[in-house]
Every structure is written in structure tokens, then in C-alpha cells.
Amino acid sequence: xxxxxxxxxxxxxxxxxxxxxxxxxxxxxxxxxxxxxxxxxxxxxxxxxxxxxxxxxxxxxxxxxxxxxxxxxxxxxxxxxxxxxxxxxxxxxxxxxxxxxxxxxxxxxxxxxxxxxxxxxxxxxxxxxxxxxxxxxxxxxxxxxxxxxxxxxxxxxxxxxxxxxxxxxxxxxxxxxxxxxxxxxxxxxxxxxxxxxxxxxxxxxxxxxxxxxxxxxxxxxxxxxxxxxxxxxxxxxxxxxxxxxxxxxxxxxxxxxxxxxxxxxxxxxxxxxxxxxxxxxxxxxxxxxxxxxxxxxxxxxxxxxxxxxxxxxxxxxxxxxxxxxxxxxxxxxxxxxxxxxxxxxxxxxxxxxxxxxxxxxxxxxxxxxxxxxxxxxxxxxxxxxxxxxxxxxxxxxxxxxxxxxxxxxxxxxxxxxxxxxxxxxxxxxxxxxxxxxxxxxxxxxxxxxxxxxxxxxxxxxxxxxxxxxxxxxxxxxxxxxxxxxxxxxxxxxxxxxxxxxxxxxxxxxxxxxxxxxxxxxxxxxxxxxxxxxxxxxxxxxxxxxxxxxxxxxxxxxxxxxxxxxxxxxxxxxxxxxxxxxxxxxxxxx
Amino acid sequence: xxxxxxxxxxxxxxxxxxxxxxxxxxxxxxxxxxxxxxxxxxxxxxxxxxxxxxxxxxxxxxxxxxxxxxxxxxxxxxxxxxxxxxxxxxxxxxxxxxxxxxxxxxxxxxxxxxxxxxxxxxxxxxxxxxxxxxxxxxxxxxxxxxxxxxxxxxxxxxxxxxxxxxxxxxxxxxxxxxxxxxxxxxxxxxxxxxxxxxxxxxxxxxxxxxxxxxxxxxxxxxxxxxxxxxxxxxxxxxxxxxxxxxxxxxxxxxxxxxxxxxxxxxxxxxxxxxxxxxxxxxxxxxxxxxxxxxxxxxxxxxxxxxxxxx
Numbered sequence: 001x002x003x004x005x006x007x008x009x010x011x012x013x014x015x016x017x018x019x020x021x022x023x024x025x026x027x028x029x030x031x032x033x034x035x036x037x038x039x040x041x042x043x044x045x046x047x048x049x050x051x052x053x054x055x056x057x058x059x060x061x062x063x064x065x066x067x068x069x070x071x072x073x074x075x076x077x078x079x080x081x082x083x084x085x086x087x088x089x090x091x092x093x094x095x096x097x098x099x100x101x102x103x104x105x106x107x108x109x110x111x112x113x114x115x116x117x118x119x120x121x122x123x124x125x126x127x128x129x130x131x132x133x134x135x136x137x138x139x140x141x142x143x144x145x146x147x148x149x150x151x152x153x154x155x156x157x158x159x160x161x162x163x164x165x166x167x168x169x170x171x172x173x174x175x176x177x178x179x180x181x182x183x184x185x186x187x188x189x190x191x192x193x194x195x196x197x198x199x200x201x202x203x204x205x206x207x208x209x210x211x212x213x214x215x216x217x218x219x220x221x222x223x224x225x226x227x228x229x230x231x232x233x234x235x236x237x238x239x240x241x242x243x244x245x246x247x248x249x250x251x252x253x254x255x256x257x258x259x260x261x262x263x264x265x266x267x268x269x270x271x272x273x274x275x276x277x278x279x280x281x282x283x284x285x286x287x288x289x290x291x292x293x294x295x296x297x298x299x300x301x302x303x304x305x306x307x308x309x310x311x312x313x314x315x316x317x318x319x320x321x322x323x324x325x326x327x328x329x330x331x332x333x334x335x336x337x338x339x340x341x342x343x344x345x346x347x348x349x350x351x352x353x354x355x356x357x358x359x360x361x362x363x364x365x366x367x368x369x370x371x372x373x374x375x376x377x378x379x380x381x382x383x384x385x386x387x388x389x390x391x392x393x394x395x396x397x398x399x400x401x402x403x404x405x406x407x408x409x410x411x412x413x414x415x416x417x418x419x420x421x422x423x424x425x426x427x428x429x430x431x432x433x434x435x436x437x438x439x440x441x442x443x444x445x446x447x448x449x450x451x452x453x454x455x456x457x458x459x460x461x462x463x464x465x466x467x468x469x470x471x472x473x474x475x476x477x478x479x480x481x482x483x484x485x486x487x488x489x490x491x492x493x494x495x496x497x498x499x500x501x502x503x504x505x506x507x508x509x510x511x512x513x514x515x516x517x518x519x520x521x522x523x524x525x526x527x528x529x530x531x532x533x534x535x536x537x538x539x540x541x542x543x544x545x546x547x548x549x550x551x552x553x554x555x556x557x558x559x560x561x562x563x564x565x566x567x568x569x570x571x572x573x574x575x576x577x578x579x580x581x582x583x584x585x586x587x588x589x
Numbered sequence: 590x591x592x593x594x595x596x597x598x599x600x601x602x603x604x605x606x607x608x609x610x611x612x613x614x615x616x617x618x619x620x621x622x623x624x625x626x627x628x629x630x631x632x633x634x635x636x637x638x639x640x641x642x643x644x645x646x647x648x649x650x651x652x653x654x655x656x657x658x659x660x661x662x663x664x665x666x667x668x669x670x671x672x673x674x675x676x677x678x679x680x681x682x683x684x685x686x687x688x689x690x691x692x693x694x695x696x697x698x699x700x701x702x703x704x705x706x707x708x709x710x711x712x713x714x715x716x717x718x719x720x721x722x723x724x725x726x727x728x729x730x731x732x733x734x735x736x737x738x739x740x741x742x743x744x745x746x747x748x749x750x751x752x753x754x755x756x757x758x759x760x761x762x763x764x765x766x767x768x769x770x771x772x773x774x775x776x777x778x779x780x781x782x783x784x785x786x787x788x789x790x791x792x793x794x795x796x797x798x799x800x801x802x803x804x805x806x807x808x809x810x811x812x813x814x815x816x817x818x819x820x821x822x823x824x825x826x827x828x829x830x831x832x833x834x835x836x837x838x839x840x841x842x843x844x845x846x847x848x849x850x851x852x853x854x855x856x857x858x859x860x861x862x863x864x865x866x867x868x869x870x871x872x873x874x875x876x877x878x879x880x881x882x883x884x885x886x887x888x889x890x891x892x893x894x895x896x897x898x899x
Contacts, residue, residue: 036857038671046629133640135629155639213673232672233683233857234756234849279755282844282853285738286754289746293753459621459862466625466637498637500630 024588027274027579029559029572030296032287036232036280039216043127043134045198048478052570056238056276057102058201058221061093061120061180062192064568067253067262070385071482071567073192077115077202077222077246079178082195088187093195095120095178100243101203104220106210112243115222117174118166119202125165125172126208127199129154136199139480143191145171145183165205189521193481196568222246224271224573238276245269247573249561262563271573272561291554292323294586297577298555298562303432306372309554314373316554324557324585330564331376332551333383333479335487338440338544339503343468343496346421348504352412353420354541357472358397359405360447361440361544370436375547380534381487383548387522388484388530395538398545405447417448426464426473429455436474466498474546475502482567484530485518491537505542558582590890594883601879608875609661609868613654616864622646623670623862644670657868666869671861676869679854683838686756687850690766690842691835694773699828702778706785707812710793721782728779736772737845744768754847769842784827788820795819821892829885833877837870 037050042058045051063076075081079094101112124144127134128151140147146169154163168174171183184191194200207220219227224247225238247270250263257263265272281287284302288309291299301309311317316327338361342348367375379395382388406416414420423444427437437453444451451472456464464470480486489495492514493506513529513536520526537543555562560576583589624640625632641647645656660667666676705721712718745753751768792798793816801811838852851870858866 039673044629130636130639133628133636135631138631141631213668216673231682231756231849233843233853234847279847281754281847285741286845286847289741289753293746293749295753457621458860459623459626461621462625463621466622466632495631498625498632498634 024583025579025586027577028277029273029275029575029577030277030279031572032291032296032299033236033278033280034282034284034287034300036282040219040227041216042123042198042201042203043132043136044216046135048569051198051568053236053278054198054201054219055223055568055570056225056572057219057223057227057241058198058203059223060196060198060200060202061095062196064196064565065252066250066565066571066574067257067563068250069254071565073196076196082192088189089184091182091184091191092175093180093182095180096246097178099222099246101207101220101222102226102241102243104207104218104226106204106206106218106220112220113204113206115202116177117180118177119204120180120200121168121172121174122165122205123202124200125150125163125169129163129165131157131159131163134199136197139194139197139199143184143186143188145169145185147172186519188518190481190483190485190518193483197480225276232280233282234280236278236280238278240271240274244271247271249574257563262561265561265574265576272576273572276572292320292325294556294582297559298553301552301554303370303372310372310552320554326555326557327552328555328562328564329374329550329552330566331384332549333385333482333566334477334549335378335381335383336375336474336476336546336549337378337381338472338474338546340472340542340544341468341470341502341504342506342542343504344471346423347471350412351539351541352408353414355397356405356408356412356447357444357449358541358544359399359401359408360443360449361546362400362443363398363546364400366436366439367547369439370432371547371549374550374552376550378545378548379538380545381490381537381543382484382530382534383479383487386479386482386484386487388527388534390531393534395534395545397538397541402443402447409447409449414448417450420449422450422452424471425451425453426461426470427453427455428461429457433474440472440474465502468497468504473502479567485514488514488517488530488533491542503542505537505540507536507540510536556582556585558585594887597883597886601876601883604879605872605875606658608871609657610654612867612871613650613657616862616867617650617653621862623864626862627670661868661872667865669858669863669866671858671863671866676866679866680851680869680873683849683851683854684836685758686762686848687838687843687852688835689762690769690773690848690850691839693766694770694777695831695835697770698774698777698781701774702781702785703817703824705778705782706789707817709782709786710789710816711808711812713790713793718786722786725779725783728775729783730779733772733776733841736775737769737841740768740772741845754845756846756848765846765848769839769846769848773839773842781827785820785824788823789816792816792820818892822889825888825892826885829881829888830878832881832884833874836877837874 033049035049037053038044040054040057042054045054059076061076061078062073065072065074077095077099079096083092084090095115095117099115101115103110103112107113126132127136128140128147130151131154142148150169157163173181175181201221203221207218208215211218222244224241224244226241227236228239229237249265249268249270251266253263279296284304287299288302288305290296309317309320310327316325340347340354347354363377367373376384377398379393379398384391409415409417425437425440427433434453434455437455441451441453465473477487477490490500491503491505491510492501493511495501496504496506510533513533517526517529520529558578558581560578561574565571624637624644624646628636628640645653668675669679709718709721741753745751745768752765755765756762757765798811798816801815838850840852840856842848843850843852854866855870858870
């Protein structure tokens, strides 16, 4: 073995590329992706990592304020906030003038053209075209006048037929080159958030026409960067978009942001970094080792490495602090939950059985075992930081109590589990999901309920949910936008499978209240409705509410202006690298 | 010889058909429905029905299978349902990185295994032989994951001898390939050395070896010129059988070391229910295995004139 090592070492030293790690680094940001992304088609930004990558190249009319909390929006491609009619239905949005798409071969002579209001209409109508098969249609369904009819008309077209993406609809119109008008079917207060989402990003029809099926692999946007290299399973490189001149570092923030140095770059033109390199890590070891070596600016903390990096008091170990590593902690706007399928005769019929199961599941243990303490117990569908979340609210069926669970089981007609057939818990075939399943099985066994664990691949899992062929299954949901409606719709009756109501739960009162909160602005009336909805689902128990996760991340001190914006991550245009400090720390002077 | 090759190629047809049938059934019976993944979280029943129809997934299974075979005959693999890339392009993009790791590692492992096996056979039943056998058994018993995790942690991170992970095309990529290649060699040595040693020992007990020694030939000449040549048939068989694996990539090594090869292509396709890619990779893999077998058989006649291809 020593001989082998010596041979390898000799070979390595003789190689021309042996200085690969010691080069001085310029204004480049090196970051992590833990999943491959499907592509850059704005009509199909359904996962977090696609969203992060798209955000570098595409922009929507609005964006979230980077430093301000609670979440609020500000203009991005729009000139100002929308002018909304008194009844909340008519939205008029002026666009910034003179913004150009990035240079690309899809344009004459390769020069990006100026963005106009028709690009917005085009982008939304292409998304609405049934043949595009956008995963984001649900955001617009029944919301804009005339758009659903347009979609229905496209269903009758063949794949080769062209649809009119430019003409106005009753609810979607161009008033002049730089003004868009939207007429909503109801005054949805959260529609402003939809206008920040990647699904509503503007892109040129020239790119779609030029790249056709490959459009998702050739992004052409107005964002701060352009994609220059993409090896699907290894890395993506973005470089500064030379046509980008309309973004500036924010001048307002929260209390404490100035003291934290987050406003030092106020008013500076963006982006502050010239080049981004995303490295794709499907395994956590190479990711964390690369970070600790200084090959990455920031990283998550793998579950198995947590205790090697973080002390029991949740502070960073001294050896890492000395390296200039910082630990940040922030609540995710998300929920993990376990569904009872109401389409299953057994699970849908016995409310007390569901309540018993919910009481027998020890969420504190789950948090310690699987999240290293990085989560809070969920009591309702709404996560902390969102309107309707109440920290002091206690769900009566989410207080771990195996004794009470046994009593309820007996009241349901299954004393000690007698007479109850073996239940099936559907989970994914990956390690952590199986371990969580095993914990569930043992906790149910403690009150006399036999549960069989069935672990399947993700496509099979999805199929079983969509076809209502499961009894109990574990799921998670991350906020699309910071409005409780986004979580409460998961239990809305008409959203049953194949929609997102995987529990197939139906309660007329809940559904009626849901319809009310979709149009009510945040305020006492909306809060009353939400409280009642929480009480209904607590009692009916269609889910076991599990956790709201707390994310933790590591970064180096040389990475400046870092403030996680969890509702819309990937804001690299605001980040700054202290290049001198990094080269000094890494010995690359 | 040509008739033999043609006959062998014809034999591959029912085998490939069998493989495609099993893949097709597995995908349709126990696989998930790709439509749910393609349409995302909020798909309506109508949309699901439409896309199912567009993809031809509502046709009878027999019709779907015939369509599949038809595409196969015309070498029409189409585009990935997930990335919309041409599948031939996806395979050719991954082939270079996979082979740049696999070929040097494979050749080095084969050469080193044969040399060590000869040494072991030379010292048969003595200390060095027993030591090598024990080391081989230990080597075979340890999972490749342990080699990867320990190698990456100590050799790359702690001692900083190699890059932790990464890939570059061309000469600049060589530093990134050394550690995974060494691990490949280390993992291969255990099993290969044990097998080759047994084969070589079988030969050393033959009469012609005794005759060679009686004639006064030196041991290196006996082992290298006579024993090795006769032991090559089973060795070539095992090497030829391993060849197709070089093209389909090493999933774990490529995943841990960030090499954008073919290793993860099939796994990702299964996870995404990306049937066109699964189909293409199945056919690609099975044809390679058939060709590997054929190549092994053909090489017999080169190393042993007694073998005739009829």
C-alpha cells in the first residue's frame, strides 16, 4: 500500500495540473447544489434548486425585499408597485424602460433586445397553454379573466399548431409598450407574491422559437447572470450579464442590519460578484469536505456530520470558528406531516383511530433523532413567520400521550389494537425515510397497532398518492409564497388527489372557510377563519402534524451581505466576497 | 470465423429481446407513473389523461412493447422526458468522463493483479503467498464505500494529496482522476488476484511446467512465458466480461468524486421514471455485455491455437 501511495504521490507531483488548488481566486462565488436540476424553462420551476439556478438568469415583475422582514415585495422588472383598483380586481403595472435581455444567438446579430409589456403577456400565455404542461398553472387557475378559456382553447390544438401568445385577453392586456393590466376574477391578496415567482419570469419568444425543445437548456433572461457552462451532474457556471444595469443593493433593512454590516453596500449596482460556480453534490461527504477545505463559500450541515461540527449548545466548535466559519440558523417556511388517506375505508372512517395514532407519535423524539434538534413541533398547518401562526396554540391531539391514545383506540372499537387489521405506512426507499418509518412502526406497536412499512421509489410513491392507494404516508411542504393559503389549500376538498390534498380530506365547513380566506386580506376576520380551520383539522385529524424545520448553514467570514431569504432563496446578486481575505485565509497569496 | 461471429451476433437478438421485455415489464408493472412527475404537484385528472395519451401510455401493453421494439430497431432513442436532451447526446457526453476514469484504472488493475498473482503462485504456500491471500480476502470483504469515504477523507482532505472531488476535461482532469482510479484498483485487486492465482496454480501443476523446469528454464521464464500464456484463457474471459462495465460507469466513484459520467444516468432515469433513458441504457448495457462475451471468445483463439471458432 505504501508503494502504491508513493507511486500515486509521485505521479501527482509530476502532473502539470498539480497546482489546481493553489491558484489565486478572483471575484468568484463557489456554491452548492444537492440535486441536479431539470432545466431553466420558467414554466417548469417546480423544485427549490431549479428556482435557485433560474433566479440567476431570469427575473419577474417583482421580487422580495432582501433585508426587510416580514416578507414584502418591491419592483424588479416593474417600475413601481401595482396600482390596484378599489375592489382589488384591476391591477395596472408599469415596466421599467430600457431593460435588455442578455445577448444570445436567438436574437438578430446576437444582441439582446429591449423588454416590453408583450413579453409578460407572452410568458404567461405560454405557461397557460395546456401543451406547455407547466407545473405552475395552478397559480393562475381561475384567477385571471379569460386565461382559463385561453387554456381550454389550446387543448384543442395540435402540438404543431401555433397559439396566439401576444393578443390581449379580457384579464391580461398590454396598455402600451411598458404597461400591463391584469383583471383578477376575485381580489386575491396573495397574487402579488405570485408575481415574484419564477413561473412569472419574462423571457423572449425568440429564445423559445430558436431553441424549441431545448429551450429549457438555454436560458435567455434579464437577470444579473448568464449561464456559460453546464455539466448536468457536476457543475454550472454563471457569469455577469453585461446587459444587466437595473439592480441596486437595498437601502432599507431590519433593525440590526446596519450594525451587522448588511447595509454597507446600500445603493451599489448589482451584482457584486462576477462569476458563480455551482457544484453538484449528490453525497454529503465531498460537499462538507470541500467546504471545510475552503473550496466552497457556503454549505449545509449534513445530518451525519452535525455532531462533529456543532456543539450540544448549538454553537460551532472552536476549530471551525478559528477557520473563520460562521453558523447561521433560520426557520424554514415549511411543514412535515403524515397523512391519513380518507379514501381508504378504514382510515377515513375512524376519527378516534386517527386521533389515537396522532397522540402516540412522539415528535420530540423525531426532532432529536432525525433533525439534530433543528425543528419545532408543528401544531397546525401554518409555519412560524406566517400570518395565522400562533406560537402558544396547542393541538389537543399532538401532545404525546400513549395512555390517552390507548383509550381512544379502545373507544374506536379496537382495544389494544384487537380487531384492527395491519396498517400500511408508505415511505420512500431512502435511508432516513425508512428510519422514520421504523420509528413510527415501533411507536404504534407500543399501543397495540400493527403497521407494515412499505418503502418504494419516488415515482411509485407519487403514483400511490395520486391514485389514492395508500393508508398512511409521510410528506413535506415548503412555502411557495408567504401566505397561509399556500398551506391551508393542502386540505381543501376539491384539491383531492391527484391534487395536493393527498389525504383526500373533505369537510364542507373547512372548504367554505378556505374560500373566504383566499380573498380576505390579513386582519382579524381572516385570523378568525384561520383559527376555526385549525380547530377543525385538529379534531378531524386528517394529518399528524410533525415539524417545521429549522435550517442551519455554514459560511466563511469572507462571504459578505449574507441574509437568508427563505421564501425565495438564491439571491447571489447581493452577496459580496472579500477577495483579499479569502486568498489570505486559503494561503493563495 | 466470420460465420461464427455472425452466428454469435444472431444469438444476441433473443437475449436483447429478453432484456427489453423484462425492463419493459418492470417499468410498467412496478415502476411509477411518469405522468405524475412530469405534470407536478397540482395536475388535474384531465391533464393526467391527456399526457398519458400523448405519451402512448394508455395503449395496450403489447402495442407499447411493439412500439418500443420498433424504436429500438431504428436506433431511435428520442429525447429524455425529464431534460428534453437527445439521449444519444446524453450518453456520448457521459462516456468520455466515465472512460477516462475506467480505462486507466481497469488496465492498471489487470496488470497489477496478474503480476501479484504470479508472485503469489511463485511463493505458493509460503509466507508471501499466504500474506497476499489474507490481504486479498480482507480487500474483498471491505465495501467500496469504505475505500471511498476513507480515501477521500484521509488522502484528499487530511493529507491534501489529491483533490477532494471534481472533474475537468483533457489533461487538466488527470489530478481529479488519480484517487478514484486508485480506489478502483484497490477494490479490484482482492478478487482478481485470488481468481488469477487459482488459475495460475492450476497451470503450475501441469506436466509441461515440470518439463520446462526439467529442461533448466529459469522460474521467471517458466512463469512468464509458459504458465501465464496458458492461464490467459480464464483471465481473458473475466477481463472481457468486465469490459462493458467500463462503459456504463461506476456509480459510487463518479457520485462521490463529482465525475460527470454515465454511472448515475440509469439511476436518475429510474428515479425520474424517465423511460426513454431507461430503455436506451438497458439496450446499451446489454449489447455491450454481449459484445464483451463475443470479444472474449474471439481472443481465446488468439492466445490458444487449439481453440477454433466454429
